[in-house]
Amino acid sequence: MKLSEIRKILDARVVVGEDKLDLEIKTAFSADLMSDVLAFARAGCLLITGLSNPQAVRTAYALDIAAICVCRGKTLSAKFIEIARELKIPILVTDYIMFETSGRLFREGMTGCIREVAIEEKSRAQ
Amino acid sequence: MKKSPAPSEVYLEGVFQLRGRDFVDAGLVSSRIKNSLKNKGVPEDTIRKIAVIAFETEINIISYAKEGTISFYLLPDRVVIEAEDSGEGIENIEMALQEGFSTADDSIREMGFGAGMGLPNIRKFSDDFEIVSEPGRGTYLKSSVMLNGNYRAKDDQDDNA
Amino acid sequence: MTTLETIVETLGLKCKCCWEKLKTEVKGGYAGDLLSDVMANSKEHDVWVTRQVHQNIVAVASLKEHAGIIIVQGAQPDSDTLAKAQKEGIPVIVTELSEFEVVGRIYKLLHEQD
Incomplete structure (x- = not known):
């Protein structure tokens, strides 16, 4: 899904x-707690969050999150x-709540960057 | 506090000073360490792990200590993060390492931290992890991520070119 | 009508307390981990999806009259949380699914009814 489509859906x-509206993003991670993002999110995903302080950007940067x-x-x-801007991470703002935001993207075919934590932990251990 | 010796100064890449409750630039140390390791050609997977470890360490110092330092080292086979702070220390390390255990106040929670994932995250992403704390004095933490032989310093590559 | 029971059964979630209340209707959903946001924006009969586990979530859910709480990403509610939820009659449900995945599936269920 292109960033421009995500913008439209939301x-x-x-x-x-x-300048990055052609960026292709396939997976998403929804969270307000940055420690959860740090623990489970994957590089290249879209971070959906209600946290609006700069730590959200720095967290995204730490993990190479796409937007x-x-x-x-x-x-x-x-x-x-x-x-x-400095870290070159695209930022979208939507008025929808996280439930609506995640739901709309899921309906359009976006998937979670992890599905289940247990599976995630197993793949990490291998 | 009893702790194992730090790596040799030869490998020291940077030292950062942090002050407690100074949340404005939280995460900055993590970003700087990440940039520095990128420039050295360290593999992305290793950098991401180190960036997470540095981030959580930073938040811990800012949340719970009066002041502290984070140092990072790039050795031939590993990256090491070392942190030392003067602050309240950790009463029960076993408990602090359990997911969900936290003594955070509301201000920390509203920042998106304080859910009891900090130390568990640091341990999870570390290949080697050491923590020593003295209640009322402070905490020392050392975390290493191995380079798995994939890494050759950019300088070496330049020499061979 | 979508009930908590439909959600629990369709998505294979695990109910930890107040089974007798699973017939409650779910009219919408709210996802989030910042309690002040949940207080400000969620609505009654929402199912609240979060990964917070401390007992304050029960007070919020009870005050906002949520249908129930779903705790995601394999996080386990504190024993205090469950005791309080039992007392207040708020179903607490757990899952290994991530917040995005669980919300996506519930959203689909709620909108299939339209």
Whole structure:
């Protein structure tokens, strides 16, 4: 799914990364807790979060997450946007809640970057 | 505090100072370490693990200590993160290593941390992990991620070119 | 009408308490881990999907009159949480599925009814 399609499905605004609308993203991870993202999210996924502080961007950077979609129509601070620009991470903002955001993308064929934690842990152990 | 010796200074790549409750730049150390390892040509998988470890370590110091330092080393076979802080320390390390155990307050939770995943995450991504703490004094943590023989320093490659 | 029971059975989730309340209707869903956001934005008869496990989630779900709580990613509720949920009559359901996957499937179920 291209970033431009994600924008359309979520009626989202592109705050950072207008030049990256062709970026292809296949999987997503939804969470407000950054430790969960750090534990389970995979490189190349879309991070769907309601957390609007700069730690969300730095967390995405740590894991090579492709883009962030901030849900619940949160207002982003100048610092958030500045760090996202600096680290070149596209940022979308949607007014939908996380449930609606995840549901819409799932319906259009996006999958979780992990399905179940147990499976994830097994594959990591191998 | 009894702890194993730090790696030789020869391999020291950077030292960062952190102050407690200074959340504004939380995550910055992780980003800097990541950039530095990228420039050295370290494999992406290893960098991601180290970035997670550095991030959680940073959040721990900012959340619970008065001040602390994070150092990182690039050895021929591993990357090492070493952190030392002066702060409240950890009463019961066994408990702190269990997923879900946390003494975080609401301000930390609203930041998206404090769900009791910090130390478990650090241990999970480490190939080698050591933690020593003295309640009321501070905590020392050392974490290593192995390079699995895939890595040859950029400098070496340049020499061979 | 979608009930908690439909969701639990269709998705293969595990109920930890208040089985007698699984016939409750689910009208919508809310996903999130920041309690202040849940307080501000969720609605009654929502099923709340989260990976928070401490007992405060029961107070929030009870106050907002949620149909139930689904704890994701294999996280286990604290014993205090279950005791409180039992007392307040809030079903607590667990799953190994990730937040995105569980929400996606519930969303599909809720919208198939339309």
